Amino acid sequence: MPVEAVIYDIGNVLIEWQPERHYDKTIGEKRRREMFEAVDLHAMNDEIDRGAAFKERIYEEAEKHPSFRAEIRDWYDSWIEMASPAIPHSVKLLRTLRSKDVPVFALSNFGVDSFAYAETKYPFLGEFDRRYISGHMKRIKPEPEIYEMVEKDCGIDPAGLLFVDDRQDNIDMARARGWQAHLFEGPQGWADELVRQGLLNAEEASA
Incomplete structure (x- = not known):
């Protein structure tokens, strides 16, 4: 899909x-x-x-x-x-996806106050189309409830969601719910996945 x-x-x-x-x-x-x-x-x-x-x-x-x-x-x-530094290539990929009108959400284990603080240091945290922050949701990954909350809120078929995370247990739960998922081991691998999915071309995905 x-x-x-x-x-x-x-x-x-x-x-x-x-x-x-x-x-x-x-x-x-x-x-x-x-x-x-x-x-x-x-x-x-x-x-x-x-x-x-x-x-x-x-x-x-x-x-x-x-x-x-x-x-x-x-x-x-x-x-x-x-919580530093930012990973520049990953940030570029995020912004490039949004420039192409691809909806981009955040799903992160993050405290309420720590996320608010991070926003003052990293402007790109305010650039998501939707943000699912665990401190507000009272659930954390890889608990299935937090994934279900995302699905219900965004209304997108799980098979139409592409999730990137650095932890295998979080990826495993996403896949168990029918999401597409990529284990982040570095920004280049993620860039290659976005090209493979047809969301970006090679030039757009470059560092």
């Missing part, structure tokens, strides 16, 4: 999201490994992606682990450094 809309994940597709890399730079790999073994920071972030308060939830976690208090608070205090 022809693609009727393209759906983008954001983290590690349009914007790099590498907390471990940030901490390796700021506190060193050894200290970072110790902290991540002691504290499930990604589970904490999942709660924010479900709608928990951004700063409050992180600072609450910091108080539970006083030996890592400053480092955990840094998840909030230096969050934009973790």
Whole structure:
């Protein structure tokens, strides 16, 4: 079935999201490994992606682990450094699709306040035709309910949706629901997929 809309994940597709890399730079790999073994920071972030308060939830976690208090608070205090930089080729592809009147949506695990902050740094986050942000939806990928919510809202047959995400579990759920999907391993592979689908030509898809 022809693609009727393209759906983008954001983290590690349009914007790099590498907390471990940030901490390796700021506190060193050894200290970072110790902290991540002691504290499930990604589970904490999942709660924010479900709608928990951004700063409050992180600072609450910091108080539970006083030996890592400053480092955990840094998840909030230096969050934009973790969520950077943008991936320029991916952003270009997004804008080129829209210039050709291809509907482009976002479906991303993202907190309410963290997404609002990211919008102030990355203008392209305001350029989607529709945005499905988990913090507002109170569901996260790969839970099937969030995909169902997208389907009901946009009204497009699942087979007409082309979804790009960097996580295999999110891709697997999309495919299980009948979506077309591409596992993002780099912008060139995504560009090649858009050409294969006939949505862009090779020149339009170039970096």
